[in-house]
Amino acid sequence: MHDLKLRRRFARRAAAWFAAVLALGMLGSLASAAGARSAGAPPEFWEAMRRDDVDRVQTLLLRGTDTNVVHPDYGPAIVAAAREKAWKTVRLLAGLAGTKVDAPNKRGETALMIAALHGQLDVVQLLVKRGAEVNRPGWGPLHYAATNGHAAVVRYLLDENAYIDAQSPNRTTPLMMAARHKHPDVVRLLIEAGADPTARNEAGLDAAGYLQRQGEAELAAWVRERAADYARRYGTLERPRTAEMIEQEKRRSERQDAPRLPGARD
Secondary structure: HHHHHHHHHHHHHHHHHHHHHHHHHHHHHHHHHHHHHHOOOHHHHHHHHHOHHHHHHHHHOOOOOOOOHHHHHOOEEHHHHHHHHOHHHHHHHOOOOOOOOOOOOOOOOHHHHHHHHHHOOOHHHHHOOOOOEEEEOOOHHHHHHOOOOOHHHHHHHHHHHOOOOOOOOOOOOHHHHHHHOOOHHHHHHHHHHOOOOOOOOOOOOOOHHHHHOOOOOOHHHHHHHHHHHHHHOOOOOOOOOOOOHHHHHHHHHHHHHHHOOOOOOO
């Protein structure tokens, strides 16, 4: 009888132990599943974003989609929305406390940079107010605004202390980008605001050189005059360029001179 009681007690303890292990296993599986869900977003979220269906995007966020979910190709949700020109969605995400408004994609682009590229002044202002960085290493918002000639965005970024002579990885400045893409108003705006017209990038080109390439001879001459004035005023001197340096500059690809803009082929 005593042995029977011991066996029953042991069986009860074993059953309790097994149930506890099973429960812990189930909880672990549920936690893993929840983590997997939070790591991504349902396809309908990206489709709603692409259509800029802000009501549907908001519904899916309320159902648990992370505001900082990352698209496998286009980066954080707020950058992906800007890339799709889904400006209502960008505004929604920017207004949410948990959104990392300055998170970059694989190319180093932020929502602010892409909004600047497309001249979305109100979105640019919202992102800056929410903490997006105006100055970044390498290509920055001012480069992007100058590339497409958005004077109002350029003025706003300068008012927000954007560095006017910011250099890309190959030392291209916003002024060079405005000249390269033939935006005379922005060229004049930047120079009159104090941009250095004497600067050259690694391809050996200055703003006047880009304008000359674009057939803007008159504006190129004006920029050279401003460059001479700038050199006299600030003592900027151009480095002597050897024949070897000039030949190396000729061999450099044009692709080095510009950022890989959204939608452009790699």
